[in-house]
Amino acid sequence: MATIREIADCAEVSIATVSKVLNGLPGVSRETQDTVMAAAKRLKYRPNLNARNLKMGMSRTLGIIAEDLTVFNTPGIVDGIGVCCETRNYHYILGNLRFNKRFHHDPGYGKEKTELVMDMMDEMLSKQVDGILYIGCHSHIVAPVSEQKETRFVCAYCFSEDPNIPAVNYDDREAARKVAELLISKGHRKIGIIAGPKDSLHTNKRLLGFQETLYEKDIPYNPHLTRYGDWERDQGFANAPSLLAEGVTAIFTQNDLMALGVIDYCNQNGIEVGKDLDLIGFDDREIASVCRPSLSSVSLPLFEIGHTAADIMLDMIEKDRKPESHEILLGCSIVERESTSP
CATH class of the missing domain: 3.40.50.2300 (Response regulator)
Structure with missing residues (x-):
């Protein structure tokens, strides 16, 4: 590997000038910087980062x-x-x-x-x-x-x-508030929820945000319309029939995988998601845009x-x-x- 002295000889400058250029220090003209960097590249110079770090203290x-x-x-x-x-x-x-x-x-x-x-x-x-x-x-x-x-x-x-x-x-809580506002704006009043595990912070923050919006819109929260799952797809499939039997017109699943389970159930039972039932998930994973029907979802930053x-x-x-x-x-x-x- 090339040394700083070899770069200096190639660029026809001093070792001190090469050191300044390689360490990004001021006091060297743009023309000289370009000459030194071209020489370093030609000689395939690779800086010893460990040595530099010891010297700089970071x-x-x-x-x-x-x-x-x-x-x-x-x-x-x-x-x-x-x-x-x-x-x-x-x-x-x-x-x-x-x-x-x-x-x-x-x-x-x-x-x-x-x-x-x-x-x-x-x-x-x-x-x-x-x-x-x-x-x-x-x-x-x-x-x-x-x-x-x-x-x-x-x-x-x-x-x-x-x-x-x-x-x-x-902000889980604010995101769930937006979901509730969206579904209510579409005319839904009886909305089912398929939540995550009861001991999850995500579950409880999303449930709280949803409840807050219902309260603000004078819609009573009905705990009988909330089911709890484990974030997996089969929990959406398992919980969809009981919510549909309760007469919900929309379902909010607290992640996309459980929403896909709801879509599976609806597709198998002649229920048209997006027409007979509105459905929204959470996470906006890649599969949300390619499943059929494609899934509305909360996109995370x-x-x-x-x-x-x-x-x-x-x-x-x-x-x-x-x-x-x-x-x-x-x-x-x-x-x-x-x-x-x-």
Whole structure:
């Protein structure tokens, strides 16, 4: 690999000038910068980032700990982090805890999960990252990472009990309010709900937002029109017949997979979704646009969550500045498709 001295000889400048150019320091003309960079490229120079980081006292590298890369929300968040890092000239290291594969939908944090998180944090810190971004599988309290005082920490799609650790999430409650407003605006008064598990924060926030809008519109909330599932497709299929027997004219499923189960049941029983029954899901996963009929759904700001979390982290690193609020909630939007009537 080429050395700085070889680049200096090739560009016919001093070693000090090459050092300034390669480190982005001022005091060198644009013409000289171009000459040095052309020489570096010609000689296939690759900087020793570890040596540079030791000298500068920072690595310009973030650690990302994802609870599970296979969960639908994670790629969009990582993409947002990546774009922010690219814009602000940072790198990142990505670690995958594989929680969903290891523990399925278990929301708790037992000893084994906590040890996995701490081991991954130790690995990130050994690589001299300037801060760690933690991406949750769902909205929940993360392991007690506040014990790791030697690094900066930001949560995405989850949160910490430590008020000094910023968290970026989306507003479940407000999103569900929008769903209720949309269905009511279409004339529905008897609306069924297929919710997630009773112990899920997502379930309870979405249910609360929906109930608030019903109250504001003078429509009594009927608990007999709410069913609870486990986020899987078959729960939509299993709960659809009893809700239809109650005479509902619309159904809000708290995720897209359960909505697909409702579509399966309706297709098999001659019920036309979007005409005989309005249906809206949550998450706006890829399948929502290709199923038949296509599914109206709540679109999550996943890219924005990642980008915002990374921005917060880089402001903490470069400006020693934290956001005023412990939790930043971003808004969602509703994408209407064939499953809701015009």
